[in-house]
Every structure is written in structure tokens, then in C-alpha cells.
Amino acid sequence: MAEGRIIKALSGFYYVQSDNQQFVCKGRGLFRNKKITPLVGDYVEFEPKDDNEGYIMEIKERSNELVRPPIANIDQAIIVSSAVDPDFTTLLLDRFLVLIESKHIQPIILITKVDLLNEDQLENIKLYKQHYEKIGYRVELVSSKNQDLLPELEPYFDEKVSVFAGQSGVGKSSLINVLDPSLLLETAEISKSLGRGKHTTRHVELMKIGNGLVADTPGFSVLEFREIEAEELADSFPEFNARMHLCKFRGCMHDKEPKCAVKEAVENEEIAVFRYNHYLRFLEEIQTRKPRY
Ligand SMILES: Nc1nc2c(ncn2[C@@H]2O[C@H](COP(=O)(O)OP(=O)(O)OP(=O)(O)O)[C@@H](O)[C@H]2O)c(=O)[nH]1
Ligand SMILES: [Zn+2]
Known part of the structure; x- marks a missing residue:
């Protein structure tokens, strides 16, 4: 028996990373009967077979899990809010914070597009940064368009599994691409070789940024407090x-x-x-x- 972590799930196959090898696994038959679904992020025990294939036999207890997207054992959520375009709103930021806190996931706040701000607007955003820092949150003001305004972010990802969260258009993809331009290349190549567009197959995959793993789809797509009493x-x-x-x-x-x-x-x-x-x-x-x- 070997141990590893699921880093990708695609059409019933689970890609398990174990040391420096990847195994393409199926879940054991028992899982289906018991309605157990392995999730990306799961730590598992698996029975390796030839040709780097195998069967997942056991799923280790999860520290947390998201339904949309389906992913488990997340260490932190990077909340991306833009300073403008769309305008910064504390209501939406707090909504994300509550959802993330309720799952016991560590939030980090990134406020993007600060290159578009005039001096007064920048001062105003800095006040919000102070507000949230006083509460105890880590907040960074960033820009994907101006490297001078991009603080060193890689240490944030060290040894952690992160999901990005944030409404459409705030600059999540742009940020991921400047953090690791090779990811952009990679995803483009994969979709070409498999001949699928952006919307054909939905799957979650963990990508490497620095020494950490990041989910390639934004987390928390449902912003209602359905599970909070x-x-x-x-x-x-x-x-x-x-x-x-x-x-x-x-x-x-x-x-x-x-x-x-x-x-x-x-x-x-x-x-x-x-x-x-x-x-x-x-x-x-x-x-x-x-x-x-
Ligand atoms: N000026 C400026 N524009 C930015 C910045 N980040 C992103 N943009 C622009 O904002 C638009 C949206 O950026 P995306 O990275 O696609 O945003 P997203 O959050 O990934 O959006 P979805 O994929 O819809 O969730 C694009 O036109 C980007 O070029 C930034 O830091 N500064
Ligand atoms: Zn009270």
C-alpha cells in the first residue's frame, strides 16, 4: 500500500501524487456503494499497480471541504478584490471572509489593480487595508500590470494548498499568470492536446506556485450562507x-x-x-x- 494526495480528478480517474510519481487511480468499488467520492486534495492510501496505475483504498479524514468546486484539505483562500473596475466593496469582501472563516480556512486578502488608482483613491484603499489588518487579516495591495506594485507573494503559497476566491473580472487569472507564467503555457498546451475548450470538461486541478499548490478554479462560487447557522x-x-x-x-x-x-x-x-x-x-x-x- 502507498500513500499520496489527489491532485486532479477527471472522468472518474484520480491523479495521485506520491513522492515524485503520479498514479492514475480509480476508487475502489466499495466507495460507490457507500457514496464516497474522493476529492482533489484528499490524502489517500492506494494499491499501486503496473504502469503507474492503482486503486484508491482509503481516504484520510478531511480538515475541510468545498462543494463548488469539489476540493478538500484547503489551507488558505486568497480573496481577490479589485480596487476599481469592478469597484472595491467591503460587503462582498466580508461575504467571502465569512464563508471562508466558517470553513476554518485561513483567508488572505489581495486588492488588485492599484496601478489604476489616483493618489486619493490609493489613500482610501490603504485605510481599508489598515481596517482589515487591525482585525488580524493579511492584506496586500497589488497589480498584475506593474511589477513594481507586485509585492513578493510566493512565500504566501509555501507548503500550502490555496484556492482563489473573488468575483469575475477582479484579476485572479492575471495574477496567477504573473506569479508563474509557466502555468499559462501549460494550461494552453493541455487544452490543445486534448482538443477541449475552456468549458467542455469541468475538472479541478492543483497547480504548483513556488512550493505550494493552487486550485485552478476559483473557490466559493456559491455566495449564500446556506451552511451557516x-x-x-x-x-x-x-x-x-x-x-x-x-x-x-x-x-x-x-x-x-x-x-x-x-x-x-x-x-x-x-x-x-x-x-x-x-x-x-x-x-x-x-x-x-x-x-x-
Ligand atoms: N490595470 C490593471 N488591469 C488588470 C489587473 N489585473 C487584471 N486586470 C484586467 O482586468 C480584466 C479581468 O482580469 P482577469 O484576470 O481575467 O480576471 P478574473 O478574476 O480571472 O476573471 P474571471 O476569469 O471572470 O473570474 C482583464 O482585462 C485584465 O487585463 C491589474 O492589476 N491592473
Ligand atoms: Zn452580544
Whole structure:
């Protein structure tokens, strides 16, 4: 028996990386009966056969998993927001942050297209950077068009599995391409040799950037809080976390209750009011969502 990690899944085959070798594996028959689906990112035990083929026998316990795209054991999510075009919005950024925090994945915030900003706009974006850094997030202002405005990002990927997240057009692909131009070449060649366009086969693959692995499709394509309960929402706001135990009522939802430590911190400006307003908005969204069947 050998051990490895699934780095790609394509039409029922799992590409398992084990040391410096790759094995093309199928899942054992038992998986189908038990409705177990191996995921890209899974650590597995497999039975190697000739010609670098094999059977996956066991899937190790996952630390987390995403449904769209299907991927497991993610260490960090790189949230890409553009400063302009489309305009920077903290509402969308907070939505991503909550989804990522709720999965216990480490977020990193990259704000792109800073080459397009005038001085005032840049100062404004820097204020947001400070806001989020105060909460404890890592934030970088970047540009894919101007190398002078691209800080050293490769260390962020070291030994980690990352997914990119962010709305369309913010510059995710551009960023991946400048981080490792060989990836661009590679993907172009693969689609040519297999004769498939961008939309024919959907699959997830982990690519190498520096010493890390990055999923080639953006994570978190569903931006609804389907899997988050109202009582858990505040856990995804780190700056609330430090104070929640001081609320008068157990099970305080930090909206209408008196003597709420979170609300007091908003009044003292220790918690940014825009973050609190987003919390209230998300809470309402969760409380009024239709039940799932
Ligand atoms: N000026 C400037 N333009 C950028 C930058 N990054 C991306 N762009 C442009 O923004 C547009 C969208 O960039 P993409 O990299 O395709 O964005 P994406 O996030 O991958 O978009 P989707 O594939 O739709 O999810 C392209 O026209 C890029 O050339 C940047 O840092 N500065
Ligand atoms: Zn409270």
C-alpha cells in the first residue's frame, strides 16, 4: 500500500501524487456503494499497480471541504478584490471572509489593480487595508500590470494548498499568470492536446506556485450562507470573537439584546460600524432563508 494526495480528478480517474510519481487511480468499488467520492486534495492510501496505475483504498479524514468546486484539505483562500473596475466593496469582501472563516480556512486578502488608482483613491484603499489588518487579516495591495506594485507573494503559497476566491473580472487569472507564467503555457498546451475548450470538461486541478499548490478554479462560487447557522455567524467575525464572552446574555445574537459587548465595542469604535452592519445584514439573510429540504 502507498500513500499520496489527489491532485486532479477527471472522468472518474484520480491523479495521485506520491513522492515524485503520479498514479492514475480509480476508487475502489466499495466507495460507490457507500457514496464516497474522493476529492482533489484528499490524502489517500492506494494499491499501486503496473504502469503507474492503482486503486484508491482509503481516504484520510478531511480538515475541510468545498462543494463548488469539489476540493478538500484547503489551507488558505486568497480573496481577490479589485480596487476599481469592478469597484472595491467591503460587503462582498466580508461575504467571502465569512464563508471562508466558517470553513476554518485561513483567508488572505489581495486588492488588485492599484496601478489604476489616483493618489486619493490609493489613500482610501490603504485605510481599508489598515481596517482589515487591525482585525488580524493579511492584506496586500497589488497589480498584475506593474511589477513594481507586485509585492513578493510566493512565500504566501509555501507548503500550502490555496484556492482563489473573488468575483469575475477582479484579476485572479492575471495574477496567477504573473506569479508563474509557466502555468499559462501549460494550461494552453493541455487544452490543445486534448482538443477541449475552456468549458467542455469541468475538472479541478492543483497547480504548483513556488512550493505550494493552487486550485485552478476559483473557490466559493456559491455566495449564500446556506451552511451557516445564525448562532455561528459571529464566530466568523474575529473582532467579535474576542468580546462575545462579555455579553450579558448567553446566546446573545448581538442585535437586539441589552448589555451586548459587541454593540458596546461598535459604539466605542473598537469594532468598525460597517463590519457590524454587514453582520446584521448577513444575520437577517440567514434568519429569513427558506428551509432546505
Ligand atoms: N490595470 C490593471 N488591469 C488588470 C489587473 N489585473 C487584471 N486586470 C484586467 O482586468 C480584466 C479581468 O482580469 P482577469 O484576470 O481575467 O480576471 P478574473 O478574476 O480571472 O476573471 P474571471 O476569469 O471572470 O473570474 C482583464 O482585462 C485584465 O487585463 C491589474 O492589476 N491592473
Ligand atoms: Zn452580544
